[in-house]
Amino acid sequence: MKTDIAVKLVNVSRSFATTPAVRDISIDIRKGEVVSLVGHSGCGKSTLLRIISGVETVDSGQVFLDGQEVDGRQFVEPEKRGVGFVFQDYALFPHLSVRENILFGLKRHAQTEASANAEDVIRRIGIEHLLERFPHTLSGGEQQRVALARALAPRPGIVLMDEPFSNLDQGLRGQVRAETLSLLKSLDTTVIMVTHDPQEALSTGDRVVLMRAGEIVQAGSGYDLYDRPTSAYAADFFCLSNKVPGIRKGDRIETAIGSFRLNYAAADDGKTTVHIRPQAISISLDQGDIPARVKQRIFHGETEHILLAVEGVEMPLRAIALDRLPEGTDTVRISITAERVLAF
Numbered sequence: 001m002k003t004d005i006a007v008k009l010v011n012v013s014r015s016f017a018t019t020p021a022v023r024d025i026s027i028d029i030r031k032g033e034v035v036s037l038v039g040h041s042g043c044g045k046s047t048l049l050r051i052i053s054g055v056e057t058v059d060s061g062q063v064f065l066d067g068q069e070v071d072g073r074q075f076v077e078p079e080k081r082g083v084g085f086v087f088q089d090y091a092l093f094p095h096l097s098v099r100e101n102i103l104f105g106l107k108r109h110a111q112t113e114a115s116a117n118a119e120d121v122i123r124r125i126g127i128e129h130l131l132e133r134f135p136h137t138l139s140g141g142e143q144q145r146v147a148l149a150r151a152l153a154p155r156p157g158i159v160l161m162d163e164p165f166s167n168l169d170q171g172l173r174g175q176v177r178a179e180t181l182s183l184l185k186s187l188d189t190t191v192i193m194v195t196h197d198p199q200e201a202l203s204t205g206d207r208v209v210l211m212r213a214g215e216i217v218q219a220g221s222g223y224d225l226y227d228r229p230t231s232a233y234a235a236d237f238f239c240l241s242n243k244v245p246g247i248r249k250g251d252r253i254e255t256a257i258g259s260f261r262l263n264y265a266a267a268d269d270g271k272t273t274v275h276i277r278p279q280a281i282s283i284s285l286d287q288g289d290i291p292a293r294v295k296q297r298i299f300h301g302e303t304e305h306i307l308l309a310v311e312g313v314e315m316p317l318r319a320i321a322l323d324r325l326p327e328g329t330d331t332v333r334i335s336i337t338a339e340r341v342l343a344f
């Protein structure tokens with residue numbers, strides 16, 4: 001049966017002893033889509049990936065790849081699923097050269113077609129010069145490229161990646177990630193990438209799927225999850241906000257630092273908490289609605305985080321100053337962009 005859905009999960013659950021690792025997950029992933037699966041440690045991301053690859057099985061529910069059932073009422077072995085896997089530690093065979101590592105997965109394919117595919121992938125990834133080397137002589141970035149080449153050489157329709165960039169240092173990470181994704185897009189591969197890094201998830205996936213305790217909390221574009229979180233958990237996962245108590249009446253919330261007309265809210269009337277992102281607070285020496293005292297400055301290079309004491313608010317408010325405050329500044333004025341205040 002022809003389908004545009006590369007991966008379909010229907011009510012998938014999996015427990016280990018008394019730990020439910022994945023609970024009743026249903027999702028469709030389109031062919032060619034790049035999905036980032038994100039969540040705190042232990043939320044079930046890797047288990048879900050392993051279920052799709054076939055190295056783990058479901059307790060209940062069904063898994064379909066390209067319309068074919070691979071787990072549930074029937075089981076298809078991992079090596080027959082047409083799925084490539086890139087592990088966090090790359091899992092290269094230490095006793096095999098780079099060339100042998102890449103050719104390893106191709107044994108089942110016709111010889112000439114296999115070597116043509118491998119050569120194409122090696123050229124695209126730019127590792128021709130590494131072919132005779134052994135994994136322990138390669139840098140982290142080089143190992144990541146070889147692991148990707150090994151996963152892609154059999155031309156899988158689906159590639160699963162478990163924290164594939166987490167072993168690379170910050171400088172290299174962004175570059176290797178961008179190159180990897182543009183290659184996978186050019187091959188029209190369906191990609192599911194696990195990460196625990198909120199920024200990586202937002203910048204990588206066509207769709208971001210946020211998990212918590214084995215369940216999907218919210219799925220959508222990066223903009224959806226960041227700008228329109230449907231829960232306090234989702235809001236805080238992508239950006240820690242200042243929390244200020246308030247009273248909601250209709251579309252307004254009254255707080256000690258102002259009354260906000262809510263653009264986006266999932267709270268009921270009555271006592272609530274508003275989430276004010278640090279970016280929603282602008283700081284000025286002399287212009288702004290609310291006086292504030294500078295309690296602490298934390299310098300980050302491009303930006304500076306400022307902790308501000310404001311009358312009527314128990315906890316200091318965290319703001320991000322884009323323009324550097326003069327040294328020794330101890331009082332400022334702040335304004336809050338009401339459209340960026342969230343309530344749940």
Ligand SMILES: Nc1ncnc2c1ncn2[C@@H]1O[C@H](COP(=O)(O)OP(=O)(O)OP(=O)(O)O)[C@@H](O)[C@H]1O
Nearest residue numbers: 016019020021040041042043044045046047048196
């Ligand atoms: N083989 C196993 N045996 C027992 N418990 C397991 C097994 N695999 C996973 N778990 C448990 O299932 C839960 C989900 O684990 P999983 O590795 O899927 O989470 P994760 O989100 O990938 O975490 P991390 O980001 O730390 O890798 C955890 O509580 C974990 O301890």
